[in-house]
Amino acid sequence: MTTKTMHHSRLFLPSLAAVVLLSGCMNRVESMKETLAFAWSGNQDVTVTQERLDEINYPMMYARFNQQRRIALGLGFDDNDQYKWLSGDQEVVVTRHGRVIQTQGVSGNLNELAWVSNLSNDPLKCLTQLNSQCSLTWQAQVQSGVAQEASIQAITSQFSRIGSETLELPINRSINTVHWREQITQDNGTTWTNDYWLSTETGRVVKSSQQLTDALPRVVTEELKPYKKDLQKPSNSNRGAN
Amino acid sequence: MKKLSVYTLTMAALGYLPNLSAQDISADRIYQPTQSDIGGAGLMQTPTGRMNRDGEFSVLYYDNDEYRRMALSLQLFPWLESTIRYTDVRTRLYSDSEGFSGDQTYKDRGLDVKFRLLEESRWLPETSLGLRDIAGTGQFASEYIAASKRFGPVDVTLGIGWGYLGRSGNIDNPLCDIADRFCDRANELSGQGGEFEIGDWFTGNAGLFGGIEYQTPWDPLIVKVEYDANDFSRESSRTPIIQDSHWNYGLHYRVNDNVNLKLSYERGNTWMFGFSFRTNFDDMTQYKRTDPIPAPTEPKLTSMDQLDTDELRSKLRKASGFYLKRFYLSDNGKKVTLVGNQSRYRYETMSLDRAAAVLANYLPAAVTQYQFVDDVLGMPIAQVNVDAPTFKRAFYRADFTTRYKDSYQLVNVNQDDDDQLLFERASELGLPDIGFRPFLEQSFGGPEAFYMYKLRMDGYFNWVPTENFLVNGVISGTIVDNYDKFNYLVEDGEAPLPRVRTYVREYSTQSDIVLTRAQGTYVKEWQDNLYSSFYGGYLERMFGGIGTEWLYRPLDKPWAVGVDINYARQRSFENHLGFRDYDVLTGHLTGYLRTDYFFDNTLLTVSAGRFLAKDWGVNVKFEKKFDSGIIVGAFAAKTNVSAEEFGEGSFNKGFFISIPFDLLQINHSTGRGAIGWTPLTRDGGQMLQRAAHLYGITDARSRFYNEW
Amino acid sequence: MRVFVGLLLVVLMSVSQTAAAQVKVNVYLHQSAEQPGDVTWQKSYELSQPERISQVYERILSDLNADDLAQINWSASRLSSDFLQARLERHRERMVEQLDQLARHWSRQDEQQVADSIKRLAAQVSRWPLQATYSFNLTPDQTRLILQQNPLLTRADGRVFNWHLYSFPHKALTFGLPEDLAGVDNDFLWRVLPNGTVAKQPVAYYNKRLPAACYQHDERSPIQSVNADQAQRCAIKGNLIHSVRLLSEYWLTDETEQLDLELMLLAKFILPNGGQS
CATH class of the missing domain: 2.40.160 (Porin)
Known part of the structure; x- marks a missing residue:
């Protein structure tokens, strides 16, 4: 009796188990896969394809902080020439005349750029107007750290023209630029250079590599899709001179 | 090595993949109390007066010639630490009967508790009272009071122990002056272990112990020195343990926030090695992919006549996980009742927030109350009434202060007289x-x-x-x-x-x-x-x-x-x-x-x-x-x-x-x-x-x- | 974005009766640390229809010149209503009253020095330049992106809203009692963090590397009392609005056990830079 029962169940139960295996556990496995996929994609450079860019109706750029992954940002708002660039992860990068003047919520445990003073005298403001009479020196205070009591450093900046260059931008765009180099000296004596490539035709910054204080990360920006307002050739009046 | 990788996997599964660079110690972990060789916050053989933060959980392994220890220590409340420990006595067999337990060595189980009596302040040390090896076989049973005071990077501990901890009897048992019954400790344990030998507590030899824990300028490294009041004269190992010195010296190295290595030179003649893993049950988190609460739109329906229950059901299911079984309308179209349940979110309000948002975007504005009846196995368990105008104030952010939960009210299930059944899921024979x-x-x-x-x-x-x-x-x-x-x-x-x-x-x-x-x-x-x-x-x-x-x-x-x-x-x-x-x-x-x-x-x-x-x-x-x-x-x-x-x-x-x-x-x-x-x-x-x-x-x- | 907000307004008209009534929004721009409190620009907006924060921000954009705009420290801005400010003032009165009672208590116990310290604190509290705010760290970009951070300014919360803006840079000050006074807590310093979190930070020789106890600001109930049990552990990385030195727990009686915490409910609303409003 006993052996018979056991015999029966040994045949019956594994076959049932096999059926159950096929249908079982799918949800949990999917969850795990997604968990891993999430962790993996978190470290990849973002790349925007030509097709995607064509569908998008707002300006875009790439940005890379230090050696971290490259992120893509779209221009969300233009607040009186302060450009607010937004990423999918709610990172905000604010630029003015091509200079990064503020960051909010940048990932990777980096110091944030909170404030740059004296922006009205930034040589970039004048240079991007394609004005030929620009003052090439500038002094500013820069606050790094998320908020108020973070450190404030004074910097001096000296611009020099490197020359004309034809630049390859992402998605096979080639553009004629003027390459400007900015020598920054911090009040503690440290010094380094930043580079800006300004479109020969419109004066807008199409590529840059910039860092304002030694406490801040270096950020490299590259234009993906220009802002229409920047494509208008500046009326070479002397707006930049005053 | 194999052991380590299994642990690593476990830790990774818990969301704590150890990052093996030594400098990544969180600032707030620097002064965290460390584990003793025995389990629980302490120096090496002796405890300190320190308590961890509640929820703190450690798994400890410690090894020497006579004993191998594994301890799980959990800070249950800010004032209570509990430790479960297994000691493998390597020099002794489990029982005299080989037929019963083979060549397995003797194992001792122990449970420790430690209560905080006093928090540290400018003048007073953090002071705790502890009981070791209660309800076990009592081999290592001790009682102690330990006080710890921090002076910059140095944490100084002084304590008095009874039983195993105070076996050297370097002081007279102060309680012996109070009552004679404290003067002697029963030598043998009664019966099968597992009982609280309260009568033995604080009796017999007493000893002073103490030591320091020094946080070196290099964050991962801590140096420990202690004076142990045990003389190892009666030892569970049944082999003589030779004590050349009462002083023990140890290094504690934090590999990262979760892994600690320990090395010590004890009794003037023995090297010991151990490691521990820690996590905290209060702050363990896992990134969650959470569907956002649907964005507000104009309500799709202007009248209940346009209701498409299939559409509503699938919207609810998708956004909130709520599985609709029955749907009623009552109070002249002002109330809807949704019978069903959700098993997507551990937080019920996460489902409610989303389900109510679906209703706000779908039902006519004339509906002012959403009633969700939680149905389990056909039993209505509880009901949540959602006041729609209040919900919408939060949903549209129509002011500064209203939140979703202001519109929720948990009530007993009630049936309205004029309930009009609009939908009932066909009672089909469900699939298992x-x-x-x-x-x-x-x-x-x-x-x-x-x-x-x-x-x-x-x-x-x-x-x-x-x-x-x-x-x-x-x-x-x-x-x-x-x-x-x-x-x-x-x-x-x-x-x-x-x-x-x-x-x-x-x-x-x-x-x-x-x-x-x-x-x-x-x-x-x-x-x-x-x-x-x-x-x-x-x-x-x-x-x-x-x-x-x-x-x-x-x-x-x-x-x-x-x-x-x-x-x-x-x-x-x-x-x-x-x-x-x-x-x-x-x-x-x-x-x-x-x-x-x-x-x-x-x-x-x-x-x-x-x-x-x-x-x-x-x-x-x-x-x-x-x-x-x-x-x-x-x-x-x-x-x-x-x-x-x-x-x-x-x-x-x-x-x-x-x-x-x-x-x-x-x-x-x-x-x-x-x-x-x-x-x-x-x-x-x-x-x-x-x-x-x-x-x-x-x-x-x-x-x-x-x-x- | 604007299209989206507009649609919501339509929805809201049918929902909220109180929303229809008029509100006034005053915007003040304060100059930087050198002259705390100086208002260099101000503007009042009478809103015939309720508007969201982002819409008021758009109005400011069109009225304020670009260079001043670039200097604003948005995360330090304070937005409150007359209702909220009135509640804060009532809380201040209660705290001053409690401090006076505590001073009398220690005076009766012959602890005159401590009583004097407490009186001194009470006098300070009644003079603190307080500006209530619903949210700390109010940045226009976030309000424009996230509806839940972009509430309507309506009669439900007040008749007059005041939005104080501050220019960079910011200087963190320390308020409260001096270190060497009797009854003062020298082991802990209270901190106000940029997001409105109040933190009790250990600063004494024996505890200074231990984590702080933090109490988060809740913008939906900005002046609600918190309980000491609700503290969360946190690390302070040097960014703060200001610090406050208060009384040692030893001198707090059973009735005033949470006095320091309640005082911080006021102190976190001290104007940035300690400026006068």
């Missing part, structure tokens, strides 16, 4: 929920093998063929086990108790695939607060039978009371479906009390009645839920079986940890998995392990296992 899950049965520190385990794969099947009726089935296939070593020996030829649990070996060697459970349960709600169930079948691996459970549980109250009565018959281990001769009428009167008033997030369950071996007594269970949702619980059953009859351990007890699945995966879930530790399995104080307890089913009446 079938799946697989691995299950690890384990037991530590048994005489036969230190670690007894069985890894099995359970095919489970939950089926609700009609409303109010549930069928649970579990078929288990053994993957790997060592239960064949289980070797319960009956002294004097006859077991003192009916063998209700100690046929483990027979059950586990019967077949690799067994029907663990096949239980049918009928549930019924009688009025708002009274629930009942009737069940029968193969209730668990070792017993089958029939029974009924009744539960009185008022809404949103901290208490409930229930009773269950079962006729159970022992299942056969010779064939799959048969029974043995032993049967029993077992049942308990059970009180449930949320003790949040005294201890945050806790549940006390007391069951009094007749146990499986026909013994009468009380089972007490205490559960503490941490912020992460992890529940740590302990239970103990004391029945009218004497310690001698019970055998080693004296009474039935155990610990368990219940982990929300939610913490292990990126998706939300209401499920939980449990890991249990039962030091020993004996026959006294054993309860029936049936499925579908009413307290769990009715959780929505005052949530504990899931969150409001």
Whole structure:
């Protein structure tokens, strides 16, 4: 009796188990896969394809902080020439005349750029107007750290023209630029250079590599899709001179 | 090395993949109390007065020539640290009978508790009172008071110990002056261990101990020096332990936030090595992929005539996980009632926020109240009324201060007179929920093998063929086990108790695939607060039978009371479906009390009645839920079986940890998995392990296992 | 974005009756640390229809010149209503009253020095330049992106809303009692963090590397009392609005056990830079 029962169940139960295996556990496995996929994609450079860019109706750029992954940002708002660039992860990068003047919520445990003073005298403001009479020196205070009591450093900046260059931008765009180099000296004596490539035709910054204080990360920006307002050739009046 | 990788995997599964660069120590971890060699915050052999932050959990392994120790230490409350420890005495066999325990070395179990008496302030040290090795076999039993005071990077500890900790007797026992009974300590332990030898506490030799813990300028490294008041004169190892010095020196190295390495030179002649892993049950988190609350739109309907219930059902299901069973309209179109349930979110309000948002975007503005009835197995458990205008204020952010929860009200289920049924899901014969899950049965520190385990794969099947009726089935296939070593020996030829649990070996060697459970349960709600169930079948691996459970549980109250009565018959281990001769009428009167008033997030369950071996007594269970949702619980059953009859351990007890699945995966879930530790399995104080307890089913009446 | 907000307004008209009534929004721009409190620009907007924060921000954009705009420290801005400010003032009165009672208590116990310290604190509290705010760290970009951070300014919360803007840079000051006074807690310093979190930070020789106890600001109930049990552990990385030194717990009676915490409920609303409003 006993052996018979056991015999029966040994045949019956594994076959049932096999059926159950096929249908079982799918949800949990999917969850795990997604968990891993999430962790993996978190470290990849973002790349925007030509097709995607064509569908998008707002300006875009790439940005890379230090050696971290490259992120893509779209221009969300233009607040009186302060450009607010937004990423999918709610990172905000604010630029003015091509200079990064503020960051909010940048990932990777980096110091944030909170404030740059004296922006009205930034040589970039004048240079991007394609004005030929620009003052090439500038002094500013820069606050790094998320908020108020973070450190404030004074910097001096000296611009020099490197020359004309034809630049390859992402998605096979080639553009004629003027390459400007900015020598920054911090009040503690440290010094380094930043580079800006300004479109020969419109004066807008199409590529840059910039860092304002030694406490801040270096950020490299590259234009993906220009802002229409920047494509208008500046009326070479002397707006930049005053 | 192999051991380490297993741990690494476990830690990774818990979301804590160790980052192996030494500099990554969080700033707030620097002054965190470190573990002693014994387990619990301390220096090396001796404890400190320090307490960890609540929820702190450490697993420690420590090794030397005589002893190998493994300890789990948990800071249950800010003022209570508890430690479970296994000591492998490498120089001694488990028992004199080789037939019983083979060549296994002696294992000692111990439980330590430590209470904080005083917090540190400018002038006063943090002071704690501790009891080591209570309710174990008492080999290392000690009591102590330790005080720790920090001076910059140096933490200084001074303490007085009794028992093992104070064996050198370097001072006169101060309590001996108060009463003579403190002057001498009983040498031998009575009986089977596991009992609280309160009479011995603070008696006999006393010793002063102390030391310093120095946080070096290099964050990962801590240096420890201690003076140990134990002279190792009476040692469990039964080999002489030579002490050349009372001074011990140690290094503590934090590899990262979760892994610590320890190296020490003790007694002037011995090197020891250990490591510990830590986490905190309060802050364990897991990134969650959460669908956002739907964005506000104009309500799609302008009149209820346009209602498309299929559309509404699928929107609700997609956005909130709410599974709609019935949909009513009442109060001249001002109220809707949705009967159903959700099992997507551990936090009920996360589902409610989304479901109410779907309704706000869909139903006409004239509907001012949404009523959600939580239906489990056809029983309406509780109802949440959502005041739609209030909800919409929060939803549209129409002011600064209104939040979603301001619109929610938990009430008893009520039926409106003019309820108009707009939709009812066809009562079709639902498909069973079938799946697989691995299950690890384990037991530590048994005489036969230190670690007894069985890894099995359970095919489970939950089926609700009609409303109010549930069928649970579990078929288990053994993957790997060592239960064949289980070797319960009956002294004097006859077991003192009916063998209700100690046929483990027979059950586990019967077949690799067994029907663990096949239980049918009928549930019924009688009025708002009274629930009942009737069940029968193969209730668990070792017993089958029939029974009924009744539960009185008022809404949103901290208490409930229930009773269950079962006729159970022992299942056969010779064939799959048969029974043995032993049967029993077992049942308990059970009180449930949320003790949040005294201890945050806790549940006390007391069951009094007749146990499986026909013994009468009380089972007490205490559960503490941490912020992460992890529940740590302990239970103990004391029945009218004497310690001698019970055998080693004296009474039935155990610990368990219940982990929300939610913490292990990126998706939300209401499920939980449990890991249990039962030091020993004996026959006294054993309860029936049936499925579908009413307290769990009715959780929505005052949530504990899931969150409001 | 604007299209989206507009649609919501339509929805809201049918929902909220109180929303229809008029509210006034005053915007003040304060100059930087050198002259705290100086208002260099101000503008009042009478809103005939309720507007969201982002819409008021758009109005400011069109009225304020670009260079001033670039200097604003948005995360330090304070937005409150007359209702909220009135509640804060009532809380201040209660705190001053409690401090006076505590001073009398220690005076009766012959602890005159401690009583004097407490009186001194009470006098300070009644002079603190307080500006209630619903949210700290109010940045226009976030309000424009996230509806839940972009509430409507309506009669439900006040008749007059005041939005104080501050220019960079910010200087963190320390308020409260001096270190060497009797009854003062020298072991802990209270900190106000940029997001409105109040933190009790250990600063004494024995505890200074231990984590702080933090109490988060809740913008939906900005002046609600918190309980000491609700503290969360946190690390302070040097960014703060200001610090406050208060009384040692030893001198707090059973009735005033949470006095320091309640005082911080006021102190976190001290104007940035300690400027006068």
